[in-house]
Structures are given as structure tokens and as C-alpha cells.
Amino acid sequence: GSTAHVRVRIGPLTSRFMLILALDQTRERQVEAIRRDFVANVSHELKTPVGAINLLAEAVSEARDEPEAVVRFAARMQSESERLNRLVQQIIDLARLQNDQISENAVVVKVDELVSEACEHSLTESESKGIAIVRDVEPDLLVHGDRGQLHAAVSNLVENAVAYSPEGSRVAVTARLGDGAVRITVADNGIGIPETELERIFERFYRVDPARARATGGTGLGLSIVKHVAASNNGSVEVWSEPGAGSTFTLVLPQHRLDMEEEIA
Numbered sequence: 001g002s003t004a005h006v007r008v009r010i011g012p013l014t015s016r017f018m019l020i021l022a023l024d025q026t027r028e029r030q031v032e033a034i035r036r037d038f039v040a041n042v043s044h045e046l047k048t049p050v051g052a053i054n055l056l057a058e059a060v061s062e063a064r065d066e067p068e069a070v071v072r073f074a075a076r077m078q079s080e081s082e083r084l085n086r087l088v089q090q091i092i093d094l095a096r097l098q099n100d101q102i103s104e105n106a107v108v109v110k111v112d113e114l115v116s117e118a119c120e121h122s123l124t125e126s127e128s129k130g131i132a133i134v135r136d137v138e139p140d141l142l143v144h145g146d147r148g149q150l151h152a153a154v155s156n157l158v159e160n161a162v163a164y165s166p167e168g169s170r171v172a173v174t175a176r177l178g179d180g181a182v183r184i185t186v187a188d189n190g191i192g193i194p195e196t197e198l199e200r201i202f203e204r205f206y207r208v209d210p211a212r213a214r215a216t217g218g219t220g221l222g223l224s225i226v227k228h229v230a231a232s233n234n235g236s237v238e239v240w241s242e243p244g245a246g247s248t249f250t251l252v253l254p255q256h257r258l259d260m261e262e263e264i265a
């Protein structure tokens with residue numbers, strides 16, 4: 001009778017509710033585990049360059065009568081401290097992005113400026129490897145977002161393209177409109193990424209080849225920043241890659257159209 005009726009209607013609802021609760025608990029545990037891993041990783045990653053700088057400082061003071069050795073140690077100290085600096089900056093970027101919330105600092109951003117600044121950011125690296133960064137940007141494209149975040153995202157993509165490409169190769173950065181969205185694409189002819197790794201590369205501290213990434217000064221945080229920037233700016237990231245042939249990353253952002261009275265900051 002009525003009991004069966006009630007059971008039929010509430011039963012599935014209740015079990016669905018419980019399922020959601022159970023999932024939530026799992027998710028909470030997952031978030032907690034991710035946080036714990038992150039703290040452990042951060043500590044480890046920060047201690048490595050700090051330890052190296054410390055050892056190098058000791059070596060310098062012991063080698064003060066050998067100018068050549070001092071110069072060599074000093075150069076390594078500089079590269080370790082640059083790595084440390086990048087790491088700290090990326091950890092700060094990531095901490096700010098953690099909630100994937102739309103930034104309160106969203107402004108109108110010119111895509112051509114965004115691309116120029118990102119290419120500029122990797123100029124020293126690209127020039128020292130003889131890599132030409134070729135730009136092809138549709139004029140007058142606008143997006144609406146956090147300038148600093150967007151700059152960090154595009155810069156990270158260009159930085160990676162240069163880092164994982166052979167000397168004398170080309171990196172192409174394009175921006176155009178496709179399906180009503182702005183598509184900023186960074187394409188290289190570098191080492192590429194195996195298909196099985198494509199999802200994992202967006203995880204924090206994940207590197208396909210840790211030894212190589214360390215040699216290039218990689219932190220394993222760049223792409224997770226790109227992913228969170230996309231999420232925080234109503235966008236997405238696409239990746240295509242073929243080992244040995246190259247990689248293409250695309251940051252997709254909603255196109256912004258100016259209102260009559262709106263100004264570009």
C-alpha cells in the first residue's frame with residue numbers, strides 16, 4: 001500500500017543522497033591527500049636548490065685561491081637561484097589560483113599585447129638556443145580576464161615550447177578567432193609528449209622526464225598553472241602532441257566585445 005509507494009519514491013532518492021555524501025567524503029579525502037602531497041613536494045622542491053646554493057657557497061669560500069673554480073661555482077649558484085626564484089613565483093601563482101574562482105581583477109586584455117609580452121619573456125632563452133619565435137596574431141582581439149594570470153599562462157606555454165625544442169627550431173605562436181572564442185596556440189617542433197602522458201602533464205610537479213626537466217630548469221608547475229588560469233577565466237586548454245614531431249598547446253578564452261563606454265585598461 002502506501003508504505004511501498006513511499007519506499008519506491010524515497011528509496012532511490014535516499015540512496016542517491018547517500019551516494020553523493022559518500023562521493024563527497026572520498027573527494028574530501030582526495031583533496032586532503034592532494035594537499036599533503038603538495039606540501040611534501042613543495043618542501044622537497046624548495047630544499048633542493050636551497051641545499052645546492054648552500055653547498056656551492058661553501059665550495060666558493062674553499063676555492064677562493066682558484067679564480068676559475070670560483071667563477072664556475074658562482075655561475076651554478078646563479079642558475080640554482082634562478083630556478084629557486086621561478087619555483088617560488090610559480091608556487092605563489094598556483095596558491096592564488098587554487099580555487100578556480102573568477103579573479104576580481106578581471107580587465108579587458110588585448111590579445112596581441114598578451115602574446116608579445118609572453119614571447120618577450122622567453123627572448124633570452126630562445127635567442128641563446130637560436131630558436132625563432134614566429135608570431136601570427138589576428139588584430140584587435142580582446143579577452144576579459146586577470147592580466148597577470150593570463151600572462152603567466154601564455155608565458156609558461158612559450159617557455160615550455162622553447163625548453164623542449166632543439167636548437168635552431170621554430171616556435172609558432174598564433175592567436176585567432178574560432179567558434180566565437182579566442183584561440184591562442186603555441187606550437188613547437190620539439191621532443192613531443194607520449195599519448196599516455198598527455199593527461200598527467202597538467203598535474204602539479206608532474207614531469208615526463210624529471211632528469212631532463214631539471215636540466216632545463218623545469219619545475220613541473222607550469223602546465224598546472226595554465227590549467228587553473230584557464231578554469232579561472234572561463235577558458236580551457238587543448239593539447240596535441242606527437243613524440244619526436246612536436247607539441248601544440250591551445251589556450252581557449254571567450255572573446256570579449258567592447259561595450260560603448262568600456263575602456264581598455
Ligand code: ADP
Pocket residue numbers: 156160161164188190191192193201202205206207208209213217218219220221222223224246247
Ligand atoms: P616543467 O616546468 O617541467 O616544464 P610543466 O608543468 O610546464 O613543467 O610541464 C610538465 C611536463 O610536460 C614537462 O616536464 C614536460 O615533460 C612536458 N611538456 C610540457 N610542455 C612540453 C612541450 N612543449 N614539449 C614537450 N614536452 C612538454
